[in-house]
Amino acid sequence: MSNSPYLGKPIAEWSAITDHLIALHPLSPDEIVETVLGSWDDIFNSKIGSFYIGKEITPGPQIMSFLLHELVAHYLTLKHPGIYKVGTLKNEKDIHCITNCDLSVEIKASSSPNKIAANRSYAQPETAKDKKNKNGYYIAINFEKFSDKKEKPEILLIRFGYLEHSDWIPQKSESGQQASLPPDVYLHKLKVIYQKPKIVKVKAARIKATKIK
Structure with a gap:
């Protein structure tokens, strides 16, 4: 998009603009959620050599993020042949829209409970030398790390929205x-389309014994 859809709009209107942008996109939130959760399950049904991921092999967050990133991109593009393809060129986003580059999508996955990060360059204005447009649609995924307490980590959060270079804050250190x-960006520009259900623990009622005289 040549102009920012949020340009000159107060923060109070950002959520409505984000909802409108999501409604215009060929990928539906339900489809994204189904694909992300399915891709996560597929990782744990996969082997490296003779060893299952999640059993004999427990990769670190960066490798899990890479695997999830690749599977989500491949599965979503398979569902939309002729419209989407996996980005392979330096100027293409992770999910490249063949018919309209504005509808291309970046994927960010993180083992943080609710945050995502990007390279410092994402916070810089776009120039003619840039290899990839920094503004556009994002799928943001948060997942659990491997833990001794849990056999299988889970997807915590999936969000879909529209980000621009001006939304990113670079680290102060050079x-x-x-x-x-x-x-404000998390709240209004990335819509939550899935959140891990919370398990409510019901405390057993304490029954006081009544003494019979």
């Missing part, structure tokens, strides 16, 4: 290579 997002 040596810092990451960029983060402020609370």
Whole structure:
């Protein structure tokens, strides 16, 4: 998009704009959720050599993020042949829209409970030398790390929305290579389309014994 859809709009209107942008997109929230959860399950049904992931092999967050990233991109593009393909060129996003580049999608996956990060360059304005447009649609996924307490980590959060380079805040240190997002952006520009159900623990009622005289 040549102009920011949020340009000149107060924060109070951002959520409605995000909902409108999502409604215009060929990928539906339900489809994204189904694909992400299915891809996560597929990782745990996979082997490296003779060893199952999640049993004999427990990869670190970066590898799990990579595997999830690749599966989600491949599965979603298979569902929309002729419209989407997996981005392979330096100027293509993770899920590249063949018919309209504005509808291409970046995927960010993180083992943080609710945050995502990007390379510091995402916070810089786009220039003619840029290899990839930094503004556009994002699928943001948060997942659990492997833990001794749990046999299988789970997907915690899936969000879908529209981000721009101005949303990203680079690390203050010149040596810092990451960029983060402020609370208002998480709240209004990334819509929650899935959240891990919370298990409500019901405490057993204490029955007081009555003494019979």
